[in-house]
Every structure is written in structure tokens, then in C-alpha cells.
Amino acid sequence: MLMYGWMVFVEFAPERYDWAAKLMTGGRLERIKDRIAEGIAPGDAVLDIGCGTGTLALRCIDRGARVTGLDSSEFMLRKARENAERAGVSHRLELVHDSVTQLGKHWVPETFDVITSTMALGEFPREFLDFILRDCFRLLRSGGRLLIADEVWPEGFWALLVYRIGITLLWIPQFLLLRRAFFPIRDLRGIIQAAGFEVNQVWKWAASSLQLVSAGKSAALNSAGETSAVFTA
């Protein structure tokens, strides 16, 4: 019965995703999303990869952007649609149900001013991230910005030790609340640079285990980016 009960509880993890993610990141996720939205200008075309329930998308719409959200979970997209309808902005939010490696199929190059993703890319290893970010590089306009926020393996011995102890202790609570393991990325900054972007700024939280990387695609970098993409392949 206990297992049965836990399973029923865990089954509803997507329902409580918003507050559970807030709890597990100690409210930092909200602040990260606010910071991303701060940099959005009215009229920007924004792509939110792994948009989930659309919390970031709605913030961007508030800033006057047109947002496209991509997610592989239809449940999350339905939630996002409901949230957008409740806010009365569903006409400015386009939602696409597809896998993250199919970006090139939906949009032509240089479509977006801003591409962003929060807590979605950690699940993927380097090879996948290179593939996805190369697609992002193509879809982003020259002068556009890439904003990626995710869990990251902290640098430095002590930070790493504290982080390892932390995730070991929180493994089961995290699973029960979010039905999710921890997926820290190794060298997020390096991966973004390897795809041809120019990293402008990195914000760090929680002993640098949560990072927001802001990177740009400058017009001059265009050809260099292509070379770099071939190099990483």
C-alpha cells in the first residue's frame, strides 16, 4: 500500500511541477526566469525550448514578445495553453509539440531574436547538446541572443563536494516531488561556445550549480560558427 500510495503520489508530479520546481530550487528558478524576461524587448520573436507549463513564456509575452514554446509533453503543452488562456494572451503564444532535435523541421534559419531554455537541456549529454545548439545557432538571427539556464556541475573542489552531498540527500525527495533525477550539465559555457555562440555573461546561483548563460550570435561570427560546428561533429 505504501508503494502503491507513493506511486500514485509520484504519478501526479507533472501537476505540481511549478511549485515543486520552485521549492527544489529554493525559489531561484523564478528569479532566473524573471532575469531572462528582463532582457526581452517588445516585438522580439522568442523560442522557448522545453516550455513546460509556460511560466517563462508568459513572462516574455508580458514584455511584449511573441513566443513560440516547444515541448515533447502534450500534458505540459495543455497546461501552458490553459495558463495562456487564463492570462488572455493565447493569441501571442504558439505551441509546438515535437522533439527537441527537430527544430530545423519547423522553422527556417534566422527566425528568432531570442532562444531560451530553462531546466530542460540537462537531460541530454554533450553529443545531443551540440546537435541542439547547432540548430539553435541556425535559427537565431544575427545579433540575437541565447539564454540557457540549467543545473551545472559546480567548479572547484569544495563546491563540487557540497553539491554531490546535496544531490545525494535530495535524490529521493526530488524524485517524489518532481519524478525526476538531477541532471547537471558539465561545462555548459564551453558547450555553448563550441556551437559558435559568443558567451556574454554567466550568472551563478547556489554554489554555481545553477547557471544562466547569456550568449550572442554576432554577424561576424556566422562563418566561424559553421567551422566550429563542423569541428565538434
Added chain:
Amino acid sequence: MNAGRRQNTTPSAGPDSRMCHVKRFFHELFHTFFRYYNFPCALGLIRIGNPGEESPVFLSGNYTLTVQRLLRKLRGIDCYLLVANSRGCNVWCAAGMNEFSDCDVVDAITVSRLAEIVRHRRIVAPPCAAPGVDVEAVKRVTGFHLHWGPMSLNDLPEFIRNDLKRTPEMAQIRFPLRDRLEQAAATALAYAMTIGVGLIFWPVVVGKLIGLIAVLYAFAFGLFPWFPEERHWRRFMLQAGILLGAQAVFGYWRGWHAGDFGVWCGLLLGILVLVAIDQCGSTPIYKTGATHWLTKGDYRSLFSPVVDPALCINCMQCVLACPQRVFAGRRGAERGVVSVRPERCEECFACIKQCHSRAIFNRSGRYKGDVKSVPGLQAIVTRSWAHLRREDRWIGAPTVIRGSVPCVVEPRVSEAVACPMHTAGSL
């Protein structure tokens, strides 16, 4: 040179496939006890042996324990193992929870450039993924066709020897002793962790209680197939009778007081109820709600499939995906699929997920609803099936295996009609 470059992009075989025996033992032990939690390993294409363009490709989720066991099972066979993103969860749960879908399979195929590596377009997939992975969607996007392989990875070597064809036994989900004991151990540990705080205050009582829970889970799961099928609580009663008897003998031997005896009997019965509810809701072979067991006393599912012959396009995907052989094909004059053993259904909704013509209806109108991977599930399983009453004639119909799928044994209607009655009589 090309091949060499690709080699670089292949991830090292996730968890080390060349573990020494001691390390492997502790690895298995740890993951056995923590089976309920997610442990992701690296995604991507793993080369096993020296595979070529025609070598088979096997699909797996990225649950560490499964990938580790697969790598051991496939050792010595030249093949590819495509590890797709199941968020570190086992394929069966991930598929039902919408965490292992065709999107994840498409991602893995695309990023690993499988289409350039192999010439064929066939991937052997675990049938446990059928509740979440839509075969048609994968084919449409990538051109790869998913073939359901054996249910258990232990059958893989035989499946490969058998020219990548599965026997009917391989398609049937089972719950062998090892799996049962693993589940008992993992569940007992989860209990111990939940009530473990009590050890600080009442070490003896809570310690004994944890011991009793472990013993009862080992007893009920270990002897699982030896007890009769649950109908009107008879399985529960039999277990309770045996255990209470054993406890009475033990209590008499140790000279228990009546009060002690009463308390331990209550605890034993309480734990046994918990075990029974765990067994009806979270084993690989049964799935029903706790209320159903408490009120009806059996483990049968709420969902009871029936196929509409007018909608069925005879693609056989439900027959191939079903882990309990609920469906069978009709291979006489009329072709199609019928539901022959709906009472065996364990409500994984693999059939509904794979059926694009929405031909599968629900005879009970009720369902447990823990499967989240089918969009619009509620609308599909609550449709009226009044026009399909006649399809009940197939329930219990004898079946034979033809070309590795179950088919209904039926008289050759077409010939009987073509042959006039009196002629038939004179033969």
C-alpha cells in the same frame, strides 16, 4: 576515416561494461534496493563488439540497471544499442508516465545519425515501451520501423539466435522469482526508510516491525505464483491463514501473552493488506485500483478492451504490443482483430496508444487512469460500446499461434458458405 570520426561521437558505454565481479555485485545490490528511483546513464548509440551496416539495433531507455544488464547480455554479439532518453527511469514506468515517448526515440535516432550508420531500417524495441512510444510516429519522422522484441532482456540471446523473431512466450509478460524478490527488497527498503525515523525512539518495536514487513514481502512476492488467483479475496485469506497459524505456533513456543498475540496479529493482518494492495497496483502483471481490490477482491483491471470490426484496419499493432495476449487475429474470410481474453488485461493501454483508427473500446467504461501517455484517453475509453455487444462472442475463443501471433480458431466460414448445405452433408 568516416567511421573513425563517428566512433568519437559514440559515448563510452555509459556505466562501465567491464566491471569486476565485486564491483558488479555491489552495483546490482544498490540498484536492486533502490529500484524505485531514477538513475540516468549516458544517452546515444553504443557499439557492442564489432557491428557493421547490417548489424541489429536494439533500443533501450537510459535506466542504469537495465543498460548495464543489456550490455552484459549482448556481450559477444555484434550489434548496436540505442539508448534513448527515459529520464533514468525503467522503460515500463517511463512509457506509461509519458516520459519515454516517440519524441525521445526520434531524438536518439537523429542525434546518433543511425540512418547513416546502418543500411536496414529496423530497430528492436522493448515491448514495455509500447504504452508510450508510437511506432507510426517514429516511422514517419525517421523512417525506422520499431519491432517489438522480447519482454525480458533475458530472452535476448535466444531471440537473436532465432533470427530476431520472438516466440509467443517471449511476448508474454512474466514475473519471475528474481524480479519478485527484487521488488520485495526494494519495497521493504522503502518502508524501512519511511518508518525508519521511529528507530531513534522505539528501536526494538520499529526494528521488529521492519523485519516483519521484510519477511511478509519476501513471503508474498516469493511465493506469488503458488497461491491461487485472487477472486473474492481467497488468495489474501489463504496467505493470512498460513501466516496467522505460523504466528500462533511461534507465539505458543515463545510463551506470548494474549495481549502481545493480539497486537502482532493486528500488525500482521495490516501489513498483509498493504502487500495485497501493492500486488494489485504495482506488479508487472496486475494493475488495478486499491478500491477495486477492497470492494471486489480481485486483481482484474477496470479497463476491458473490445475491438470494433468496422474501425479495425487489421494492422495487428495491438496484438503485437499487448503483453498479456488479450487480442487475437482473425485469419478466416474476415480479417481483423478481436479481444479474446479481456479479463487478462493489465491496463497498460499499449493497444490504445498504437491504435490510430481508435477501434478499441472499453467494455467497463471505467479505467484506473495512471497511464498518461495517451492523449484524449478519457474520451476514448468512455465511449459507448453498445454497438459491440456481439463482439463478446470472442471472449474465451480458442487461439493458435500462426506466424508468431495468436489467431482465433474459427470454422472456415467462406468455404462453408460457398459450399451449399446439401452438398456439404453428402461429403
